[in-house]
Amino acid sequence: MDLETDSDQIAIPAVYMRGGSSKAIFFHARDIPPAGKKRDRLLKRIIGAPDPLQIDGMGGAKAITSKMAIISESRRDMTDVDYEFVQVGVADDEVKYNMACGNISAAVGPFAVDEGLIKTFREGKGPPTPSDSTTSQANGLSGLAKTQAEPRYQEIRIYNTSTEKNFIAHIPVNANGKSVSKGKYQIAAVPGSGAPIMLDYRETLGAALNKGLFPTGNPKDEINMSNGRRVGITISDAGNICVFALARDLDITGHESASELTRTKHLIRATRELRGRAAQMVGMCADWNKVDEQSPFLPMPVLIADPTHRAGSGAHVCGRLFLDNMCHESMAGTGSVSFAAASRVVGSVVYNLIGADAAKETTLNIEHPMGIMPIAVEVDMIHEDGGVPRFLTLSFIRTARRLMDGSVYVPAEVFEDEEASVDA
Incomplete structure (x- = not known):
């Protein structure tokens, strides 16, 4: 130039x-x-x-x-x-x-x-x-x-x-x-x-680390938080690498507004720790306390809960995603891809929440602070042993x-x- x-x-x-x-x-x-x-x-x-x-x-x-x-x-x-x-x-x-x-x-x-x-x-x-x-x-x-x-x-x-x-x-x-x-x-x-x-987005598994959908090799892992609580997590790497945990394990319902969650300082500290410990687990930072310097955005923490069942929503799950130590106002597209991919693996935090029947459907509808994010997801089969399936469809629709x-x-x-x- x-x-x-x-x-x-x-x-x-x-x-x-x-x-x-x-x-x-x-x-x-x-x-x-x-x-x-x-x-x-x-x-x-x-x-x-x-x-x-x-x-x-x-x-x-x-x-x-x-x-x-x-x-x-x-x-x-x-x-x-x-x-x-x-x-x-x-x-x-x-x-x-x-x-x-x-x-x-x-x-x-x-x-x-x-x-x-x-x-x-x-x-x-x-x-x-x-x-x-x-x-x-x-x-x-x-x-x-x-x-x-x-x-x-x-x-x-x-x-x-x-x-x-x-x-x-x-x-x-x-x-x-x-x-x-x-x-x-x-x-x-x-x-x-x-x-x-x-x-x-079918070809984006292993987007961050090139180690497949689950860089730890497991659909579910556990971490020890500094408050003494042991939290079950799924680190899913498709589109973007995310770490999923139950909202209740971080003392929220998962139905709060984005602004409310961003203002809740102890929660932001907890999601930062969640990101840091997951990053350290997969080698994205050497010390979780230094995650803001060594891996400031990834893995993106996503806290999940049962949907609110707002009239006509058709939601399967509710999600709150955090980026740059703030709650996302809606839902990241790549975060949704990671969400949907994890939902089709038995034993993952996402699969365990939505259940086997929802995992057989061809769309995962994610409720977020501003509405619904649908992801088309089809697999060759659901492996009862927790194996990663072959994704026939992993796509979403946006406008620009x-x-x-x-x-x-x-x-x-x-x-x-x-x-x-x-x-x-």
């Missing part, structure tokens, strides 16, 4: 996009520095971190809006584009690349198509045929009105450089080959509706929309040497 400027600010081409229930700034890889300290300084300055309000940057003071995506044409034969996801800390000074974001992954295909990065058209798949006329996710994946005009779908094969795993996005496109954002599909936590984008494009500005001093203050 060319960093020359006659101003005290530098303009960098960027696109601001919503993907699912998150937002991110998208860049072409060619427009920003290569991986390293210079890039990290730039991305933090763009987002406005570290600052709890992110007032002098593009971030929205929440983990779900402190995200970036770096896109380029793929150098690999079997994929179309490379996608590097970046999670930037809000109040802390962290920039992390070793994870994924399922919500933001929904926007990768539309960005790639509209930016001219896709050279070959492959016919994609539309969402499942609806069984009724609902336009919401209340009843799983049958969320399309029967009267909705059917667009053409394009298959985009995406390589996540952060996890070194592939996933497939099925993008609705118009007659001119541009992505379609208008549609009747509604997702929880996003007002209005949009065109459905189906994301196939381009919000703004142009340039994002940063002070030129951000590119000075490391000793210089970027805030001078």
Whole structure:
């Protein structure tokens, strides 16, 4: 990239996009520095971190809006584009690349198509045929009105450089080959509706550690918390690595609002310890007390409980996911993938809660603070000995929309040497 400027600010081409229930700034890889300290300084300055309000940057003071995506044409034969996801800390000074974001992954295909990065058209798949006329996710994946005009779908094969795993996005496109954002599909936590984008995550097992679904080798383990309590956990690595535990084991119902849980300081300390002990167990940190320095975001803690059975929800389980020491306002897409994968293994914390009958269904409906997140999950068989099945389906539907494009500005001093203050 060319960093020359006659101003005290530098303009960098960027696109601001919503993907699912998150937002991110998208860049072409060619427009920003290569991986390293210079890039990290730039991305933090763009987002406005570290600052709890992110007032002098593009971030929205929440983990779900402190995200970036770096896109380029793929150098690999079997994929179309490379996608590097970046999670930037809000109040802390962290920039992390070793994870994924399922919500933001929904926007990768539309960005790639509209930016001219896709050279070959492959016919994609539309969402499942609806069984009724609902336009919401209340009843799983049958969320399309029967009267909705059917667009053409394009298959985009995406390589996540952060996890070194592939996933497939099925993008609705118009007659001119541009992505379609208008549609009747509604997702929880996003007002209005949009065109459905189906994301196939079957190939993402072992996303963080490349050790299969269960990096410990067990569907369930136990940890000793500092309060003397022994807690059963499942560490599941699909999409993103998560650690699941029963909400009641951390003294909550699992039905509280996200804001209430984030304000509950003893719970945040407990979820941090849960993350730290799980991270230490699988080698992501040497000392759980140092997890915020050594593994600040992963594994994502998820506390689960029986659903509230709100009218018509069809929920199988209730989940509260924590990211950056805050409760997620809804449910991470990759967290849902990890959730669904664990739910089909006998003996896991998730399977034990939902029961054998729910595990035989083809959708897992997860109740979260703002609604329902359905994940299509089908396996070759349920192994009674706790073995990991072969996943025939592991997918979810999101919507995405381009919000703004142009340039994002940063002070030129951000590119000075490391000793210089970027805030001078």
